[in-house]
Amino acid sequence: xxxxxxxxxxxxxxxxxxxxxxxxxxxxxxxxxxxxxxxxxxxxxxxxxxxxxxxxxxxxxxxxxxxxxxxxxxxxxxxxxxxxxxxxxxxxxxxxxxxxxxxxxxxxxxxxxxxxxxxxxxxxxxxxxxxxxxxxxxxxxxxxxxxxxxxxxxxxxxxxxxxxxxxxxxxxxxxxxxxxxxxxxxxxxxxxxxxxxxx
Amino acid sequence: xxxxxxxxxxxxxxxxxxxxxxxxxxxxxxxxxxxxxxxxxxxxxxxxxxxxxxxxxxxxxxxxxxxxxxxxxxxxxxxxxxxxxxxxxxxxxxxxxxxxxxxxxxxxxxxxxxxxxxxxxxxxxxxxxxxxxxxxxxxxxxxxxxxxxxxxxxxxxxxxxxxxxxxxxxxxxxxxxxxxxxxxxxxxxxxxxxxxxxx
Amino acid sequence: xxxxxxxxxxxxxxxxxxxxxxxxxxxxxxxxxxxxxxxxxxxxxxxxxxxxxxxxxxxxxxxxxxxxxxxxxxxxxxxxxxxxxxxxxxxxxxxxxxxxxxxxxxxxxxxxxxxxxxxxxxxxxxxxxxxxxxxxxxxxxxxxxxxxxxxxxxxxxxxxxxxxxxxxxxxxxxxxxxxxxxxxxxxxxxxxxxxxxxxxxxxxxxxxxxxxxxxxxxxxxxxxxxxxxxxxxxxxxxxxxxxxxxxxxxxxxxxx
Numbered sequence: 001x002x003x004x005x006x007x008x009x010x011x012x013x014x015x016x017x018x019x020x021x022x023x024x025x026x027x028x029x030x031x032x033x034x035x036x037x038x039x040x041x042x043x044x045x046x047x048x049x050x051x052x053x054x055x056x057x058x059x060x061x062x063x064x065x066x067x068x069x070x071x072x073x074x075x076x077x078x079x080x081x082x083x084x085x086x087x088x089x090x091x092x093x094x095x096x097x098x099x100x101x102x103x104x105x106x107x108x109x110x111x112x113x114x115x116x117x118x119x120x121x122x123x124x125x126x127x128x129x130x131x132x133x134x135x136x137x138x139x140x141x142x143x144x145x146x147x148x149x150x151x152x153x154x155x156x157x158x159x160x161x162x163x164x165x166x167x168x169x170x171x172x173x174x175x176x177x178x179x180x181x182x183x184x185x186x187x188x189x190x191x192x193x194x195x196x197x198x199x
Numbered sequence: 200x201x202x203x204x205x206x207x208x209x210x211x212x213x214x215x216x217x218x219x220x221x222x223x224x225x226x227x228x229x230x231x232x233x234x235x236x237x238x239x240x241x242x243x244x245x246x247x248x249x250x251x252x253x254x255x256x257x258x259x260x261x262x263x264x265x266x267x268x269x270x271x272x273x274x275x276x277x278x279x280x281x282x283x284x285x286x287x288x289x290x291x292x293x294x295x296x297x298x299x300x301x302x303x304x305x306x307x308x309x310x311x312x313x314x315x316x317x318x319x320x321x322x323x324x325x326x327x328x329x330x331x332x333x334x335x336x337x338x339x340x341x342x343x344x345x346x347x348x349x350x351x352x353x354x355x356x357x358x359x360x361x362x363x364x365x366x367x368x369x370x371x372x373x374x375x376x377x378x379x380x381x382x383x384x385x386x387x388x389x390x391x392x393x394x395x396x397x398x
Numbered sequence: 399x400x401x402x403x404x405x406x407x408x409x410x411x412x413x414x415x416x417x418x419x420x421x422x423x424x425x426x427x428x429x430x431x432x433x434x435x436x437x438x439x440x441x442x443x444x445x446x447x448x449x450x451x452x453x454x455x456x457x458x459x460x461x462x463x464x465x466x467x468x469x470x471x472x473x474x475x476x477x478x479x480x481x482x483x484x485x486x487x488x489x490x491x492x493x494x495x496x497x498x499x500x501x502x503x504x505x506x507x508x509x510x511x512x513x514x515x516x517x518x519x520x521x522x523x524x525x526x527x528x529x530x531x532x533x534x535x536x537x538x539x540x541x542x543x544x545x546x547x548x549x550x551x552x553x554x555x556x557x558x559x560x561x562x563x564x565x566x567x568x569x570x571x572x573x574x575x576x577x578x579x580x581x582x583x584x585x586x587x588x589x590x591x592x593x594x595x596x597x598x599x600x601x602x603x604x605x606x607x608x609x610x611x612x613x614x615x616x617x618x619x620x621x622x623x624x625x626x627x628x629x630x631x632x633x634x635x636x637x638x639x640x641x642x643x644x645x646x647x648x649x650x651x652x653x654x
Binding site for chain 2: 015022035063143144145150
């Protein structure tokens with residue numbers, strides 16, 4: 001398979017790129033530039049340059065293996081083209097059937113940083129106990145120490161959360177304005193009901 | 200219309216090869232030809248042909264990722280050239296620390312003597328199941344018979360626990376006179392506080 | 399239209415309203431898990447399907463849903479209900495608006511996450527080690543025993559002192575009022591609910607009201623109210639001469 005961007009064998013940068021490929025194909029989680037540099041015993045800047053080479057080679061449409069920057073590091077994943085085939089063979093236990101309650105709880109933990117079950121219940125207006133337990137079991141949130149005042153356990157999102165949602169870091173979460181789409185929906189349903197009444 | 204196989208991008212066989220790459224890069228175990236064929240929704244013979252293509256692309260000296268046939272089927276591994284880097288990656292995070300959940304669970308078992316998971320959950324205010332499983336796997340706690348009343352499995356600390364914490368025996372644990380004079384008082388105090396927290 | 403047969407499809411509960419009430423009353427379902435707005439919407443949608451406005455169903459529903467809402471609010475925010483009560487009405491409204499805005503933002507964020515799941519759902523990646531990767535050994539760092547003592551001390555720290563107002567807002571069990579009303583009805587064939595609960599706190603009154611509904615549901619009593627806000631009169635079943643128009647028949651005969 002000759003490709004225009006093929007890396008020239010023997011070139012030290014090419015060798016570094018191959019080392020990075022090797023590290024990423026066996027890694028259990030995304031690797032940061034520093035982790036890659038330490039393992040490859042090379043400089044972080046050179047690792048960054050080599051990562052660009054790797055990224056050109058492993059991109060959507062070119063390869064079944066795709067390099068992505070996610071959860072504070074770099075990782076290989078399957079190409080989107082192969083999603084159907086992957087879905088036939090693999091489950092997605094972390095994100096399958098996430099309920100609205102779980103998503104709201106996840107949003108609160110992601111945006112407000114470490115927070116406890118009482119914090120979450122206060123915002124959602126309903127108990128967060130089962131949603132929190134469910135998210136912990138899925139590995140999307142994890143315990144992060146205890147609240148100083150009340151001693152309640154606090155939770156934060158995990159690197160898996162960033163990976164599932166395709167985020168480089170939590171700072172990639174969008175800013176939120178005050179207009180609630182959900183409120184809008186409820187209003188629409190109410191209007192629809194009212195119109196039916198008067199019709 | 201049968202056409203001779205052409206090994207250029209866009210050719211279905213090349214696409215199958217890319218699908219196989221995608222499946223192999225996310226698999227946690229080697230995949231057999233049949234598994235690959237089922238997932239790719241294609242014939243086993245075509246999968247075998249495509250695997251030859253993948254093997255040409257991912258071979259020693261050409262790529263950091265190498266296709267390997269092992270007992271259970273096919274899998275990617277790191278190239279031998281990158282062996283040193285991989286060894287450094289897997290040696291590096293040599294020392295781990297205990298999570299808050301594990302530390303709390305360990306402290307409860309160490310100070311209060313054999314406890315069941317419900318005992319621990321009662322004091323922590325949250326399920327202890329994964330922390331207990333984690334500590335058992337690490338060999339820091341072990342099963343110690345069953346609870347008289349409910350029949351739940353109880354856990355005690357192990358000799359490894361004492362080694363890790365540099366203790367000759369549990370009697371060397373730091374005193375907790377500020378909480379209670381003896382185990383019973385400490386237990387009562389912890390239960391009382393836990394109840395207040397969940398009230 | 400029979401309010402208690404209203405079919406609900408909520409996160410925490412699926413089934414008829416009647417069953418939801420029963421489960422809440424028996425403490426088998428946490429009221430705080432229930433999305434009350436979802437119940438209201440279901441009711442309105444059902445109402446809209448009908449040609450005439452069912453005033454009786456509306457009244458019954460309003461009473462029921464208000465009792466549920468008040469119980470839920472006080473159960474969720476025992477301390478804050480007291481805090482809010484201390485605020486001037488304007489400040490309290492502002493505080494509630496702030497919380498509502500915060501909740502809306504989080505609903506938005508949840509919506510964004512849901513969309514993101516859809517657009518990113520075709521990204522598959524491996525969880526856990528690669529099949530041919532070296533086995534990862536992660537020996538534990540040597541630990542200080544003092545850390546064990548520290549975490550236990552933290553577990554033994556009493557949470558922030560709760561106010562007495564909070565204690566006053568704790569709920570008596572519904573069964574307490576079930577027993578009480580049954581006892582009253584053994585002595586008398588009928589009584590005036592408002593008079594019976596006049597000395598109680600608002601929370602106790604709300605719980606007492608739920609007990610009343612439960613007694614009616616189980617067919618032990620009939621209830622009559624001459625007009626909205628008029629005193630609620632309670633009578634043993636079989637003594638229901640006050641129940642001339644049988645307006646409560648749906649609640650005492652049909653209970654399963």
